[in-house]
Amino acid sequence: MNQKPQEVLADFHFACQLFYQGLHQAPSDDFFQNIKDIPFAEIWGKSSNSSIQEGVSLITNELQSSSDLNTIRQDFAALFVGPNVLRAAPWGSVYLTEEQTLCGESTLAVKAFYRECGLAIDTGEREPEDHLGLMFAFMADRITRMHDALEAGGSIDGDMDILKSFLTDHVLTWAPRFLEVLHDNAETSFYQGLSQLIEGNLQLMASFTGAEYKIVRLFR
Template sequence: MDKELLLEWLQGRELIYSFLARIYQDGPAEDLLAALAGEKFLEELAASSRNEELAAGCRKMQAELTARASDLEAYRQELQEDYNRLFFGPGHLEAPPWESVYRSKEHLLFGEETLAVREFYRSFGLESKKKNREPDDHLGLEMEFMAWLSQAAAAKVQAGEDASEFLQGQRRFLKEHLEQWVPALCSDIQGAARTKFFRGLALFTRGWLQVDVAEMEAVLEDFCGGEKS
């Protein structure tokens, strides 16, 4: 893969991980919904992807956004209620967005998984911006970390420097963390969400990770000769 193609791939990944980070952390913000309704991001992503779940999720989200665009504020409020039920509270959460809840035997926050994620961030010189306010293994923070790694790798490539540390770090984080729990979370979202938007988001997320894992392996094979960290 030449430099320009690698940069384009990394920048595209940063964009998608940043989008997922924001929607899972902040919910259906007015400006984000307006941008999605007015642009062709989801439509173009669906058209370009060969992953059926990713494409179906994008189309489902876009269809509901388009249908409700005439009263976006009422729709935003409906989505916010769904978001709160799924991820935020108060009360029982249908899809708790923390790795430790899905991977620990007790299904509790701040387990070994949370500390492992914190240590992974630290290995790249990072600390969660929400430390002591939000567990480090919140899905939005994990997606934000992947976006940061993509940006860091792109900066190295652009400077003509070795980006393998950041590429291999992404492969490790995908395999050791995101792949281990996000598919189960997405299944819970699909089963509990009341809006097509969030059911679509679950498909989008699961499909995107499938795509990214496969593409990461191919890029590392080409870029680093398949060397594992």
């Protein structure tokens, strides 16, 4: 049975919030417990997307194993925080600029996109706006607007165009490469599975919005 657009958007919103937390927030006790309570198989178990299927399998296997929160925290730090060289830098400019540094032209383009949409990303810390976790937070906000508009009988054409452009121009250009790096360098099945779950959901979001995977030069 085909889902209603509101149901599709609700699923995307849940996914974007999960991916924001998974990529941007250090795993806490509450986060770990919430992850354990998520019925991954119920939400995504019937998906025909192979990346989603693999992601669900890896995450559920991790949660059912003897792996503890400290192991996942250590993996998060090694991947995204440091102090050593990050195993999977989550910022777009690292992949899109030859210098592989933070706050490149691609970062400024993302910041300008947020500003044009009337949204300022403020986490209380000075950090580049092209962190993929923050980008999922932006998409979650936009998807909420779309869902509420449909519930009220309104149009989502404008927000759909915004989401399509954001995915095409700022996310799908580099996120697949980042997710490949994340999968290959994660030491826990949790982050390996998260990379696959994100990739599969991005594919579904691209199909839903009509967004395209552009071929661009990547430097990592």
